[in-house]
Amino acid sequence: MTGKEIFALQEQVAFFNDQQAFKQLFRHYYTGLFQFAAAIVKVKEVAEEIVGDVFVKIWNKRSTIANISNLSVYLYVSVKNQCLNYVSRQGDASIMDLNQLDVICGELVPNPEDLMVASELLQLINKSIHELPPRCRIVYKLVKEDGLTYKEVAEVLNISPRTVENHIAVAVRKIAASLNIDFSAYNKTSSFLSK
Missing domain, CATH: 1.10.10.10 (Winged helix-like DNA-binding domain superfamily/Winged helix DNA-binding domain)
Incomplete structure (x- = not known):
């Protein structure tokens, strides 16, 4: 999917509450985000939950999704931050290497x-x-x-x-x-x- 196609989907979600456009974004990014999260938290179920939570937060604030200039970076940074929060709550406060x-x-x-x-x-x-x-x-x-x-x-x-x-x-x-x-x-x- 090209950057223009992704941004068009973002606009569909933001301006028209388009669930199908949101599902396309979810399907496009989910596997990569899940593998990235699983590499950090080391627990499949937790990785799935973190990625799901990131997408739920985006849906809940969908009116602002068109303001995100680079959705890929936004999603990966959001998932990374959620993973690091999870790791620190588990008592491993060391910085993730x-x-x-x-x-x-x-x-x-x-x-x-x-x-x-x-x-x-x-x-x-x-x-x-x-x-x-x-x-x-x-x-x-x-x-x-x-x-x-x-x-x-x-x-x-x-x-x-x-x-x-x-x-x-x-x-x-x-x-x-x-x-x-x-x-x-x-x-x-x-x-x-x-x-």
Whole structure:
């Protein structure tokens, strides 16, 4: 879903109390938000409740949803804050470290085009994604699977966009290394083009 389509749905919800538009937003964001919450709170039911509560609060204040310029960041930050509140109420008042997050990245599922790719290659890619360091894996998931921009991920995780870029670079290098892909030719070409 494009940013324009999401904003159009936000306006439908805000101005016309459109429940179908709200359901579309819910379906679009739920899985990514749930996986993000589950990585923090470590309890499936609590993660489901937190994400549900965030959407209930949005529905209750639906007249203001059109004022949210970036709904993705707003939702991820809201879920993160609710999760951290839950964690602190449980007696673990320590600041949540991204290295503690055990986010589950989605599996690459072959579509008709992917059927030509050997299943061994897909397994190797999935294995290398799951072996990424936790901090790198959550950044990879938010960027590559949930479609957030580097700037949005930086806002959600309170890190710089440059740090997000570095994590993605590390992830790509590690995945490429596991596939024995040599980026040295690309690096020479890109350095030549940047001159």
